[in-house]
Each structure stands twice: as C-alpha cells, then as structure tokens.
Amino acid sequence: MNEKAPYQKGWIFVIPVVALVAFNAVIPLMTVVNYSVQETFGNNIFFFEGIKWFQAVLTSDRFHAALGRQLAFTATILAIELPLGVAIALAMPRKGPWLSVCLVLMALPLLIPWNVVGAMWNIFALPDIGLLGKTLNNLSINYNYTQQPAAAWVTLIAMDVWHWTSLVVLLAFAGLSSIPDAYYQAAKIDGASPYAVFRYIQLPKMRRVLTIAVLLRFMDSFMIYTEPFVLTGGGPGNATTLLSIDLVKVALGQFDLGPAAAMSIIYFLIVLLVSWVFYTVMTRKEEA
Amino acid sequence: MRLRWLVPTLYILFLMLPIYWLVSMSFKTTNEILGGLTLWPKNFTLDNYITILTQPVWYNGYINSIIYVCMNTAISVTAALPAAYAFSRFRFLGDKHLFFWLLTNRMAPPAVFALPFFQLYSAINLFDTHIAVALAHTLFNIPLAVWILEGFMSGVPKQLDETAYVDGYGFWRFFVKIFLPTIRSGVGVAAFFCFMFSWVELLLAKTLTAVAAKPIAATMTRTASSSGFELGLLAAAGALTIIPGAVVIYFVRNYIAKGFSLGRV
Numbered sequence: 001m002n003e004k005a006p007y008q009k010g011w012i013f014v015i016p017v018v019a020l021v022a023f024n025a026v027i028p029l030m031t032v033v034n035y036s037v038q039e040t041f042g043n044n045i046f047f048f049e050g051i052k053w054f055q056a057v058l059t060s061d062r063f064h065a066a067l068g069r070q071l072a073f074t075a076t077i078l079a080i081e082l083p084l085g086v087a088i089a090l091a092m093p094r095k096g097p098w099l100s101v102c103l104v105l106m107a108l109p110l111l112i113p114w115n116v117v118g119a120m121w122n123i124f125a126l127p128d129i130g131l132l133g134k135t136l137n138n139l140s141i142n143y144n145y146t147q148q149p150a151a152a153w154v155t156l157i158a159m160d161v162w163h164w165t166s167l168v169v170l171l172a173f174a175g176l177s178s179i180p181d182a183y184y185q186a187a188k189i190d191g192a193s194p195y196a197v198f199r200y201i202q203l204p205k206m207r208r209v210l211t212i213a214v215l216l217r218f219m220d221s222f223m224i225y226t227e228p229f230v231l232t233g234g235g236p237g238n239a240t241t242l243l244s245i246d247l248v249k250v251a252l253g254q255f256d257l258g259p260a261a262a263m264s265i266i267y268f269l270i271v272l273l274v275s276w277v278f279y280t281v282m283t284r285k286e287e288a
Numbered sequence: 289m290r291l292r293w294l295v296p297t298l299y300i301l302f303l304m305l306p307i308y309w310l311v312s313m314s315f316k317t318t319n320e321i322l323g324g325l326t327l328w329p330k331n332f333t334l335d336n337y338i339t340i341l342t343q344p345v346w347y348n349g350y351i352n353s354i355i356y357v358c359m360n361t362a363i364s365v366t367a368a369l370p371a372a373y374a375f376s377r378f379r380f381l382g383d384k385h386l387f388f389w390l391l392t393n394r395m396a397p398p399a400v401f402a403l404p405f406f407q408l409y410s411a412i413n414l415f416d417t418h419i420a421v422a423l424a425h426t427l428f429n430i431p432l433a434v435w436i437l438e439g440f441m442s443g444v445p446k447q448l449d450e451t452a453y454v455d456g457y458g459f460w461r462f463f464v465k466i467f468l469p470t471i472r473s474g475v476g477v478a479a480f481f482c483f484m485f486s487w488v489e490l491l492l493a494k495t496l497t498a499v500a501a502k503p504i505a506a507t508m509t510r511t512a513s514s515s516g517f518e519l520g521l522l523a524a525a526g527a528l529t530i531i532p533g534a535v536v537i538y539f540v541r542n543y544i545a546k547g548f549s550l551g552r553v
Contacts, residue, residue, distance in 0.1 A: 004376075004377060004378055004379045005377070005378060005379065006378070006379045006380070007377075007378035007379065007380060008380050008381060009378075009380075010374040010377075010378035010379075010380035010383065011374075011380055011381075012374075013370040013371055013373060013374035013378075014370070014371040014374050014375075014386065016366075016367040016370065016371070017367050017368060017370075017371040017390065017430055017434060018386070020363070020367055020423070020426050020430060021390060021393055021426065021427065021430055021431070023423075024393075024405075024423065024424060024426060024427040025393045025396065025427060027404070027408055028401045028404030028405055028408055029396075029401075029404075031403075031404035031407065031408070032400060032401075032404055087295060088295055088296055088299050091292045091293070091294075091295035091296055092296050093293070093296075100541050100542070102296055102300065103541050104534070104537055104538060104541050105300050105303065105304070106296075106299070106300065106303065107537045107541075108303065108307065108530065108533070108534060108537070109303055109307075110484060110488075110533075111484055111487065111488065111530065111532075111533025111534065111536070111537060112488065112526075112529060112530055112533065113487065113488045113489075113490060113504075113505040113529050114488050114489070114490055114505075115490045115505050115508065115509060116505065116508070116526040116529050116530075119508070119522065119526060120306050120307075120309075120310050120526060121306060123309075123310075123313070123519065123523075124305075124306045124309050124310075128324075129321060129322060129323075129324060129325060130309075130325075131305070131306075131309045131325065131327075132305075132306075134324075134325040135325075162302065162303065162306065165299075166303070169299075219394060219395050222397075223395075223397040223398065223399070225397070225398065225399050225491060226490050226491060230509075243397075244397055244399040247397075247399050247400070248399050248402070251399075251402075251403060252402075252403070257403075260403075264397070264399075264400035267397060267400065268395070268396055268397065268400055271395045271396075271397065272392055272395055275391075275392070275395050276388075279388065279391070
C-alpha cells in the first residue's frame, strides 16, 4: 500500500461523485424523512405528527413479524451460501480451460434480471407443470409452494442459494488465487494435513474477501424485493412477506405514506447499523 | 481428493437446470407448456422468438435497457475514476467518512427510494427518459465503482506518478496516457459490475419509466398481466435477457476474480 500524501485539493477529484450521489441519495432521503413525521388526507395537505409513526411502526406486530421473517431469511441464506461457496471455491480447478468454463457458467445466475429469476423459479417449481415441482410430486413428495408455507420457504431459499452462491464462490476463489505457491510447498514439506492447510493457510488468506462476501450478502439479502415478490408475492398468506415486500404493500398498496416512510427509515438504520459494525471490525483487522 | 471435480460439476448442474428449463420452454408453444411436463420441446417452435424480434413493444424493451445500462456504466466509471484516484493517493479532510458515506448508499433499500425517486425525476422533467434511469442507478453503482477502482489504483506504485511528473507530464496527460492504460483491467471489472447491477435492477427502472424508456424486464411483467399467461413468449423474453450478460462476462472472465481480491475493504 502506498503512503498517502496530505492534499486538501483531493476534494476536487471527488466532487462529481459526491454531486451525483448526493442528488440521488440526499433529496429522496429527505423526502422520506419529511413524510415520516407528517399525516396527510390527500390534496397535498400535511400535518406535523412528530414521532407518532415511528412509535406506531416499532410497536406493531406486523412490523415485528416481517422483521423476524427477514432475519430468519438472511441468517438461513448466509449459513448455507458461505460454507457452500467456500467448499466449491476450494474444489475448483486452479487454472486451465476448465477454470474459464467454471467461472463463466457460475457467473450466469448473477447476470439475469431479478424479476426473470423470480419468474423462472415460479414456473420451475409449479407443482403441475414445472420441472422441479412435478418431479418432487412424482416422487410422492407432497409439494405445492403456492399452498404450503414450508414449501414456499424452501423454494425461496433454494432460489436465493441458486442466485447468489456464485458471488461467494467468486470472492472466495479470488482470495484463494492470491496465495503464492510457495505456501503450499512449505506445507507439503512440513507434512501438513489438508485440514491444516485449510485452517492455517487458506482460511486466513480468505478472511478479507469472506468479510466482503458476508457484508454484500447481508446487505443484498436484507434488501431483497423483486425475486420473492415475483416468486410468491409474499404468500401463501403472509408466510414469505419479507420487510421490503411489507414496505411496498404499505407504501403503494395502501398509500399510507407516513407509516411507510417511518418504516423505511427504521429499515435503513438497521442495515446501516449492522453494516457499520462489519465495516469497523474489518478495518480494525486490516490495521492490526 | 480424486473426486474433487464432482463438487463444481454438481453445482453447475444445479445452476443450469432452471436455465435449461427456461430455454426449453421458450421453444415450446404455450399449450404444450400448460399441457404438462415435457423434458424436451415436442413441437419445436421459433414463434416466440420471432414475435419478440418483430414486435416493437418487445424489442424496444431490449434497446431501452441496453441504452440506459450503457449510459449508466459510462457515467459511473467516468465519475468514479478521479474520485478513486484521490482516495488511493491523497489524505484530505473527511476522506474516510466520505468513503463510508458513499458505501452507505449501497445499503439503502431501493424499495425505500422508489416513491421519492418518482417525484424527484418528475419534478425535473426527466420522468420516462433513459438518462433518468441511468442517473438513478448511479446511486448504487458509483460506490461500487469507486471501491473497485480504488483497490486497483492502490496496487499501482506511486513511483509511476512521480516519474511521470519528473518527465514533465501534466496531471491530465499522465492520467489519460499512462495511468489509465496501467489499470485498464480495473476499469474493465468496474464497468462489468456497473453493467451487471444496472442490467438486473428492475424496481427503480420500472418506477422511473412509462412508455418511451420502458426496460425489457418491465415489458415482461406488464405483458404477463395484460395478455394472460403467454408462458412461451415470457420464457423466450427471459432467455434473451441472459445473453448480454453472458457476452460481457465472457470478455472479463479472467479479471472478475481479481477485481475483488485487490479491493480495499
């Protein structure tokens, strides 16, 4: 890493970025904050309501339920995708033509528009005409994700694992390929077991990229909207209504701007808080 | 360890199954799809693709998507280049806070911003234009581009800059003639990720467009609800959305892994 010189004119270089992002972030965010403290009966007439909506959202069972489902979803996919992604990255060829084939094929799901992913799995898992649903039912497993909450959850998680595990694979692979061959040769001379190689060479070298993976997967899975919306629409009942789906239901379905805005801000703060904790932990590790 | 190749192979099989299903459906008639499970199209038909490639409603969706994705990639990378250079070379007041603030914008759920974005872009008369979607997508692409480029730039020794200045290069001449070619793989990776995230995002793109700039993904959802379930047609449209991404990824396949391993955080 280069030694950085103090140079206050560095600000000039960042002006375009700051202007663009501020335009897109600050103005909409202030609009949301504005709504979150007001009541409206239409006709653009607003009344100041203070923190009423925040209290209402924080004490509502509906919000707690959606938050609970969201946390369960995020925890589950992190628990599956991280170990799976690392295992696949470890088993991948290190070089040669097969590596390119692996990388291109594995990256494909990442490049499909999110609503296409949802629609694809929606049809793929249909119990009467979908390949997955029909096959399961032919194996006399009673499976119908439009009716059974448990089946809907399994489908949702399978879809996310399908969609995003590749990102973890790519990151873990990037970490692995930064290990010099000399490390492995030294381990071989010492007669280290495969487990010891993994524990003391590969895992420490992957630590930084894995933290990025956790951070990205946490943020994206916490904000997931399009795929579950297209797949199940939050159903059956409310079984798969995650935070963002609930939010859009309140904001656009019922047009309750105040509560929706308050919910948005609480939602954003949760993501921000958890990400900030990750970020500080990571940067501290780097300095140490 | 001889069976090691099984792990990636099985994983790729799992990835390919739904994609195979989508592609195979796109060659079936809607009646065959609704009639029950067939592993292979019985009445192989290209009608779905012909419809998409001849009807303006459909192919305009692809053109719109590609226009705003390319605009967004150009804007994001161009704006991110000098910023990333500043973050990798200089210390200035609030640089670390600014870097984190940029990253926080990747954490804002798009669902939160949908309505205010609609109002903002309507107010400045940009609603339903390509540039509106391109600008809106910079919200999450600029932080990512800065992050990736900064990683690549930090990997370039500072002596390169100093030697160039000693040789009498001005800043911009050095930046364009010497520095950019040095980090071109970084620019490629950043452009790839901007392209990818702009291509797959739908919520904001759909909110900010009506007719003139409607993305293909929105065409699909609206057609699905208006003309009943034309499953074959939808499958063909879905299959075609995979192609641009696949083309782009083929070109940058050797750099993707590198893009993150050099990144700062």
